[in-house]
Amino acid sequence: MKELGLKKGYRVVVNNGQHGAQSVYYWLLHFKMKELGLKKGYRVVVNNGQHGAQSVYYWLLHFVGGRQMK
Template sequence: MIMQVLAFRDVTPQGPVHILLIPKVRDGLTGLSKAEERHIDILGRLLYTAKLVAKQEGLDEGFRIVINDGPQGCQSVYHIHVHLIGGRQMNWPPG
């Protein structure tokens, strides 16, 4: 199986574990609000891969998934990506 998602550590981590997950093929998916029906598979793969990485990182007590979308959502990179953050107690509301 060809892996469709790339996972790597964030250069400015917001927790002890902060991994970014991105699809290897952009296919016009610059943000979640731009998603179309053809993107359903890759969106599911992003979340499932996040679950696998969380397990690999030992985040058994929980973790946070974040997708920033658009200027008011604080999106700074216009290539859809998922933040996987964990290794500490998360607070609510987040910000």
């Protein structure tokens, strides 16, 4: 897994009602993944809630890539 290199506590919130903002964030993420060498693809894992193994509740995304996923 490669780190995004973002400052601790950095959050991106996308308002579902604003398609323009979604597109901007999508492309920023796309280019960051490409920069990290994940241009062949990556998996996004979301942990949410107690059964998602969270003890502090916030939206957490993991970007996993760099190899073939099984």
